[in-house]
Amino acid sequence: MIAVRVQAAPFDVAAETAALTAGRSDVGAVVTFTGLVRGDDDLVALTLEQYPAMTGRALAAIAAEAETRWPLAGGVVVHRIGRLVPGDPIVLVAVASAHRGAAFAAAEFLMDWLKTKAPLWKAEERAGGTAWIAARVSDDDAAKRWNARPSPSGEGRETA
Amino acid sequence: MIAVRVQAAPFDVAAETAALTAGRSDVGAVVTFTGLVRGDDDLVALTLEQYPAMTGRALAAIAAEAETRWPLAGGVVVHRIGRLVPGDPIVLVAVASAHRGAAFAAAEFLMDWLKTKAPLWKAEERAGGTAWIAARVSDDDAAKRWNARPSPSGEGRETA
Amino acid sequence: MIDLVYFAWVRERIGVDGEVLPLPDDVATVADLLNWLATRSPGHAAALADRGAVRVAVDQVLAGLDAPVRDGSEVAVFPPVTGG
Amino acid sequence: MIDLVYFAWVRERIGVDGEVLPLPDDVATVADLLNWLATRSPGHAAALADRGAVRVAVDQVLAGLDAPVRDGSEVAVFPPVTGG
Numbered sequence: 321m322i323a324v325r326v327q328a329a330p331f332d333v334a335a336e337t338a339a340l341t342a343g344r345s346d347v348g349a350v351v352t353f354t355g356l357v358r359g360d361d362d363l364v365a366l367t368l369e370q371y372p373a374m375t376g377r378a379l380a381a382i383a384a385e386a387e388t389r390w391p392l393a394g395g396v397v398v399h400r401i402g403r404l405v406p407g408d409p410i411v412l413v414a415v416a417s418a419h420r421g422a423a424f425a426a427a428e429f430l431m432d433w434l435k436t437k438a439p440l441w442k443a444e445e446r447a448g449g450t451a452w453i454a455a456r457v458s459d460d461d462a463a464k465r466w467n468a469r470p471s472p473s474g475e476g477r478e479t480a
Numbered sequence: 481m482i483a484v485r486v487q488a489a490p491f492d493v494a495a496e497t498a499a500l501t502a503g504r505s506d507v508g509a510v511v512t513f514t515g516l517v518r519g520d521d522d523l524v525a526l527t528l529e530q531y532p533a534m535t536g537r538a539l540a541a542i543a544a545e546a547e548t549r550w551p552l553a554g555g556v557v558v559h560r561i562g563r564l565v566p567g568d569p570i571v572l573v574a575v576a577s578a579h580r581g582a583a584f585a586a587a588e589f590l591m592d593w594l595k596t597k598a599p600l601w602k603a604e605e606r607a608g609g610t611a612w613i614a615a616r617v618s619d620d621d622a623a624k625r626w627n628a629r630p631s632p633s634g635e636g637r638e639t640a
Numbered sequence: 641m642i643d644l645v646y647f648a649w650v651r652e653r654i655g656v657d658g659e660v661l662p663l664p665d666d667v668a669t670v671a672d673l674l675n676w677l678a679t680r681s682p683g684h685a686a687a688l689a690d691r692g693a694v695r696v697a698v699d700q701v702l703a704g705l706d707a708p709v710r711d712g713s714e715v716a717v718f719p720p721v722t723g724g
Numbered sequence: 725m726i727d728l729v730y731f732a733w734v735r736e737r738i739g740v741d742g743e744v745l746p747l748p749d750d751v752a753t754v755a756d757l758l759n760w761l762a763t764r765s766p767g768h769a770a771a772l773a774d775r776g777a778v779r780v781a782v783d784q785v786l787a788g789l790d791a792p793v794r795d796g797s798e799v800a801v802f803p804p805v806t807g808g
Binding site: 337374377399410438439440442443452453454 | 697724
């Protein structure tokens with residue numbers, strides 16, 4: 321079961337991953353991805369907006385999809401919203417599985433989706449003002465690779 | 481710079497990853513892999529043995545190789561040795577990069593190598609006795625995919 | 641009545657997070673709804689000037705221009721999602 | 725002198741972690757060394773019975789049977805590594 325949350329508050333990676341393995345001896349692999357706000361091009365802050373009813377539903381659906389694709393022991397997805405500054409953690413994906421291949425693939429699948437398909441909108445705040453970000457084509461390509469085949473294999477790791 | 485350590489003591493994932501991002505705003509992605517001892521087939525304990533001079537050198541070499549293949553902001557590899565029981569964390573790979581693709585690929589590359597090529601020997605302790613484990617072909621296949629191409633792309637995520 | 645919610649620059653241009661309006665009889669589809677909304681204020685018109693730049697969800701599910709809009713629906717209008 | 729170190733079941737069968745021995749004049753290669761070591765005790769013989777089952781590192785670098793062995797080298801004998 322992969323739990324999903326959208327919240328303004330920070331997350332505690334250690335606490336989230338400890339919960340995935342507590343009391344179990346069938347988990348051989350825990351992969352975590354922590355995304356942080358980069359200070360590229362003098363970014364001052366990033367503000368994320370969600371559509372709560374739709375964002376939560378969409379995250380739950382992709383989490384369920386990951387569970388059908390790979391044999392997972394558990395997982396958690398936490399996406400932050402609100403105003404974040406460079407260096408702030410913005411997204412956490414943690415996946416537990418018996419084997420490393422499934423854990424890596426599921427984590428990367430979830431991240432590719434989150435970066436492109438999650439119903440979230442981002443505004444970038446710089447010295448010159450604040451602007452809403454348009455969807456990025458390269459990220460869409462990264463997400464598409466998961467649609468091209470039914471099996472959980474991957475390719476093209478270069479995507480950002 | 482990817483630091484490498486082989487030690488009997490447990491590791492602290494949160495402290496290791498905090499060190500990778502402290503004071504920086506150019507890290508967008510931190511991927512961690514934590515390997516845990518699985519209690520398959522009534523395993524009682526796993527004992528790992530290293531050849532200190534060779535194991536440390538080999539880990540440093542693969543860490544340097546990962547740094548030439550992907551643009552990384554930093555990383556750490558910690559492998560435990562000695563007697564470990566099911567549920568115990570046994571290996572940590574943490575990699576920081578500007579982008580998620582490089583962080584995922586480098587972490588998976590390091591793990592494929594560690595699981596197959598690291599100069600370590602494992603003995604499995606069960607109710608019936610203790611036996612040294614032979615090298616596994618499927619893991620070798622997982623490691624080989626990184627040799628087949630010069631670019632840091634990947635395929636065949638199914639490998640365990 | 642129809643429950644309208646707006647996000648990102650659609651929200652900023654219209655000037656409100658959302659609004660609850662009586663559904664006109666001649667509004668049957670998402671396209672009808674956008675045409676009607678665009679007449680309501682200069683802000684609405686600015687937000688909906690380029691129909692290709694906005695996406696619509698009916699009851700939290702993405703919907704095309706031909707999708708039906710019914711009394712009691714929640715209709716969200718927003719830019720293409722940018723992900724996390 | 726040659727510094728020999730053993731790991732895993734090679735160590736267990738030989739019965740010691742390692743040993744420092746004078747290098748015989750007729751031992752020039754890894755193959756020569758293994759042939760000579762196998763004659764030293766029943767434990768050595770058991771550990772080295774199947775040469776295909778052991779690997780050798782000279783000064784911490786994997787070495788083939790033809791690799792030279794020199795006075796002062798550290799030679800490790802172990803099973804194929806199983807990784808972590």
